[in-house]
Amino acid sequence: MKLIEAKQQFISSWGAFGTHWGINRTMAQIHALLLISPDPITQDDIMEGLNISRGNTNMNIRELINWGLVDRVILPGERKEFFIAEKDIWKVVRQIVKERKKRELDPMLKLLDQLEDVDGDKRDKNVKTFVDTISGIKRLGLQADRTLDLMIKAEENWFVNNLIKLFK
Amino acid sequence: MKLIEAKQQFISSWGAFGTHWGINRTMAQIHALLLISPDPITQDDIMEGLNISRGNTNMNIRELINWGLVDRVILPGERKEFFIAEKDIWKVVRQIVKERKKRELDPMLKLLDQLEDVDGDKRDKNVKTFVDTISGIKRLGLQADRTLDLMIKAEENWFVNNLIKLFK
DNA sequence: ATTTATTTTCAGTAATTTTTGAAACTTCAA
DNA sequence: TTGAAGTTTCAAAAATTACTGAAAATAAAT
Numbered sequence: 001m002k003l004i005e006a007k008q009q010f011i012s013s014w015g016a017f018g019t020h021w022g023i024n025r026t027m028a029q030i031h032a033l034l035l036i037s038p039d040p041i042t043q044d045d046i047m048e049g050l051n052i053s054r055g056n057t058n059m060n061i062r063e064l065i066n067w068g069l070v071d072r073v074i075l076p077g078e079r080k081e082f083f084i085a086e087k088d089i090w091k092v093v094r095q096i097v098k099e100r101k102k103r104e105l106d107p108m109l110k111l112l113d114q115l116e117d118v119d120g121d122k123r124d125k126n127v128k129t130f131v132d133t134i135s136g137i138k139r140l141g142l143q144a145d146r147t148l149d150l151m152i153k154a155e156e157n158w159f160v161n162n163l164i165k166l167f168k
Numbered sequence: 169m170k171l172i173e174a175k176q177q178f179i180s181s182w183g184a185f186g187t188h189w190g191i192n193r194t195m196a197q198i199h200a201l202l203l204i205s206p207d208p209i210t211q212d213d214i215m216e217g218l219n220i221s222r223g224n225t226n227m228n229i230r231e232l233i234n235w236g237l238v239d240r241v242i243l244p245g246e247r248k249e250f251f252i253a254e255k256d257i258w259k260v261v262r263q264i265v266k267e268r269k270k271r272e273l274d275p276m277l278k279l280l281d282q283l284e285d286v287d288g289d290k291r292d293k294n295v296k297t298f299v300d301t302i303s304g305i306k307r308l309g310l311q312a313d314r315t316l317d318l319m320i321k322a323e324e325n326w327f328v329n330n331l332i333k334l335f336k
Numbered sequence: 337a338t339t340t341a342t343t344t345t346c347a348g349t350a351a352t353t354t355t356t357g358a359a360a361c362t363t364c365a366a
Numbered sequence: 367t368t369g370a371a372g373t374t375t376c377a378a379a380a381a382t383t384a385c386t387g388a389a390a391a392t393a394a395a396t
Contacts, residue, residue, distance in 0.1 A: 001285075002287055022189050079372070130174065133203045221385060223388095230344090
């Protein structure tokens with residue numbers, strides 16, 4: 001397969017993949033393009049590479065920067081801004097885990113705390129089922145929380161090697 | 169907080185949560201409603217509980233059944249079909265992991281295999297960056313694949329206890 | 337067989353999300 | 367300052383995704 005063709009394929013698939021995980025297609029595609037670009041590139045490069053508008057490009061780059069996956073770089077002598085993605089995929093994953101945990105898991109746990117102490121008699125099976133469900137989810141959530149925290153701190157090899165040892 | 173209010177809150181939040189993970193809002197809400205229902209319920213119960221149409225209800229129940237999260241049950245003497253959700257949240261998570269792995273991770277790994285042997289000289293930095301990116305993702309994907317396979321097979325306590333030990 | 341209850345399908349509609357592009361804003365060099 | 371280059375914003379349009387409801391299909395009862 002030719003490089004140009006493979007790049008297209010990768011960008012397109014990465015975009016489709018993103019949509020299955022609640023990430024918008026264009027954002028994932030910009031990320032893909034940056035991942036396979038050896039050097040920093042500009043907004044115009046991205047617009048051209050993906051055939052998208054300036055506004056769309058700008059918004060999604062900003063979002064990628066917010067997620068901590070992309071950095072703005074200023075090249076000496078250049079007027080335009082350039083962008084570059086973190087290439088170490090393990091760091092990328094840790095960064096995504098960190099952000100999603102903060103944005104989703106933490107608020108969910110807070111909510112579950114409130115829901116857990118609903119009024120009513122636990123002998124009422126409606127109350128019991130509700131409380132049991134909420135408690136079960138909370139317990140799982142707390143475990144995920146702890147595990148992910150440790151994962152975020154861990155070094156790739158340390159984590160992976162241990163997992164391999166553990167499961168072998 | 170009153171039970172009825174807490175139920176509403178849970179259903180609504182579970183729906184919102186789902187949308188962040190590529191699951192459609194209604195499907196997640198139906199799942200939530202079933203999780204907190206002590207006894208099996210009918211399509212009409214769901215329609216009424218969530219204020220949605222028959223068609224929508226039917227489609228999303230079918231989807232939940234496909235995901236292995238909900239079962240159809242026939243009650244003796246009843247004409248209508250009833251539905252019930254798996255209540256053990258650890259089983260639910262394993263089932264979701266299993267399905268998403270099959271639907272998303274496996275195809276992605278297959279694609280990466282193809283993309284990895286792109287034509288061209290690795291001394292060309294465009295080729296090198298591309299291949300390195302693809303290889304990095306593939307390596308991570310393979311590790312995730314193995315780990316998740318073991319997780320799917322594992323018992324809750326076994327897995328969690330080991331992780332806790334590992335990270336302490 | 338016919339009627340009645342229930343489930344499924346799907347074309348059309350509605351809601352939501354994403355994208356565009358032009359105007360406003362900012363930055364910097366002359 | 368002024369203006370050219372570059373960036374950001376956001377209302378409107380387009381695209382995508384989800385939902386409705388009535389008709390068709392299926393299943394059970396008489």
